[in-house]
Amino acid sequence: MAFAAVAAGGLLVGSWPLVLIGLVGRLAGANLDGAVARARGVSRPFGFVLNEIGDRASDLLPLAALSILAWHSGSVPALLVALVATTAASWPTFISLSAAAAGAARINGGPFGKTERTLTVFLMSVAFTWFPVAAVIGVGSGVIIAGSTLTAATRARAAHRRLRLVDA
Numbered sequence: 001m002a003f004a005a006v007a008a009g010g011l012l013v014g015s016w017p018l019v020l021i022g023l024v025g026r027l028a029g030a031n032l033d034g035a036v037a038r039a040r041g042v043s044r045p046f047g048f049v050l051n052e053i054g055d056r057a058s059d060l061l062p063l064a065a066l067s068i069l070a071w072h073s074g075s076v077p078a079l080l081v082a083l084v085a086t087t088a089a090s091w092p093t094f095i096s097l098s099a100a101a102a103g104a105a106r107i108n109g110g111p112f113g114k115t116e117r118t119l120t121v122f123l124m125s126v127a128f129t130w131f132p133v134a135a136v137i138g139v140g141s142g143v144i145i146a147g148s149t150l151t152a153a154t155r156a157r158a159a160h161r162r163l164r165l166v167d168a
Contacts, residue, residue, distance in 0.1 A: 011125055070134065075134035081138055102166075107155045109154075
């Protein structure tokens, strides 16, 4: 979460190198924490809960920073699309966790996950160097919305298939 805060801070001060450091650290932490716990044999169900809380907060911080930038740009459309992107980014995980709660195995993957979202936020931070903030947020947020929606639909379809097997 600390690295996600660094990325958010980098966005707010306009430092794409800081955004890069924060996002790379955030991805490394997100991809290693559970794997290390499982490899050491110390993973616990409540650890899964804590991991998800940290992951969701880490997803939210850079996107919230983009919403703040959109608000400061004075563009209501950019702010609205940034807020929708912040919400849409959570859909794939919401579907995965809902399916798991209903009895299916946790569903990961899809065309636009955490890595692609992170890359999009980084590219947006670089694009702020050359293009107006509102325009970059509009395009980048649109990519996040479309990609997250497609991934959510992919996971919902997989959840439906898996849960039909559970019911059988």
